[in-house]
Amino acid sequence: MTAFYHVCFVVPDLERAMQDFRRSAGVEWSAPHSDRLGAWDYRIVFSAGGPPFIELIEGPAGSPWDASQGARFDHIGFWSEDVRQGSRRLEHEGMPTDFTGCPYGRPFAYHQMDSIGARIELVDVGRQAAFLDRWHPGGDPMPAVAEDARPTQEG
Numbered sequence: 201m202t203a204f205y206h207v208c209f210v211v212p213d214l215e216r217a218m219q220d221f222r223r224s225a226g227v228e229w230s231a232p233h234s235d236r237l238g239a240w241d242y243r244i245v246f247s248a249g250g251p252p253f254i255e256l257i258e259g260p261a262g263s264p265w266d267a268s269q270g271a272r273f274d275h276i277g278f279w280s281e282d283v284r285q286g287s288r289r290l291e292h293e294g295m296p297t298d299f300t301g302c303p304y305g306r307p308f309a310y311h312q313m314d315s316i317g318a319r320i321e322l323v324d325v326g327r328q329a330a331f332l333d334r335w336h337p338g339g340d341p342m343p344a345v346a347e348d349a350r351p352t353q354e355g
Contacts, residue, residue, distance in 0.1 A: 203345045206246065206277040208255040208321070210267040214243050217256050217271065221247075227254060230335050237304050240264070246335040251342055253335070264299040264310065275310055275319035279344035283307045283324040286347045295320065 211217040214232055221227040232245040240263035247254040255277070259265025265274065280286040287297055290311040298319055300309040307324035323331075325344035332339045 203278040203280070203343050204276065205251045205279060205342050206253040206255045208257060208274045208277060209271060210257050210259060210265040210274045211271040212258065212267040214245060214256055214258040218245060221254065233334070237264075237301060237306060248336075250336055250339055273318055275321045276316075277321040277323060279325045279328060279342055280322040280347060281325055281344045282347045283309055283322045286322040286345060287311065289347060290320070290322070 209217065218227075218229050218232075222229070228248040230246050230248050232243050234241065234243050236242070240260055242257055242259040242263060242265055244255065244257050246256075257265040257274070259267065261268040284302065284307075287300065287309045290309075291297060295311040295313050298310040298312045301307065302309065307327060308321055310319040310321050313320045322345070328341060328344075332341070
C-alpha cells in the first residue's frame with residue numbers, strides 16, 4: 201500500500217469545479233468547508249467515497265492556493281509519520297520547501313517537484329483521525345510514509 205491519498209487542484213470557483221467533476225465523471229463531494237490559515241481565508245472540499253480523494257481549494261491571490269491565473273493541478277498528497285523529518289528528506293533530495301503550515305500549527309508541507317511541474321504535500325499522520333472525521337467518517341486508517349526507514353540519495 202502507498203501513503204498517497206489525494207490529488208489537489210486550486211480553482212477560482214469551487215462550485216463550478218465540483219459541478220464539472222460531477223457532470224464529467226460522476227464525482228460526489230463532501231460539503232465544502234471554509235477555513236483560515238495565517239492571513240488567508242480559503243475554501244476546501246474533498247471528494248466523497250474514500251481514497252484516493254480529489255481535493256479542490258479556492259484561495260485568494262497571494263496565498264499558497266492562488267488561482268488568480270486560472271485553475272491548475274497543484275499537488276499530490278501523502279501521509280507522513282513525521283512531516284518535519286520528511287521535509288528534511290525532500291529538501292536533501294532536491295525538492296525545496298515551497299510552503300509549510302507548521303508555523304501556523306498545521307503539520308503539512310508543500311515541496312516543489314519540478315519533474316511533474318507541481319508540488320508534493322506531506323501531511324503528518326497525526327492529523328489523519330481529524331481528516332477522516334470530517335471527510336470520510338468511518339473510513340479506515342490510511343498508511344503513512346515511514347520517514348525513519350526512507351533512504352536518501354546518499355543512503
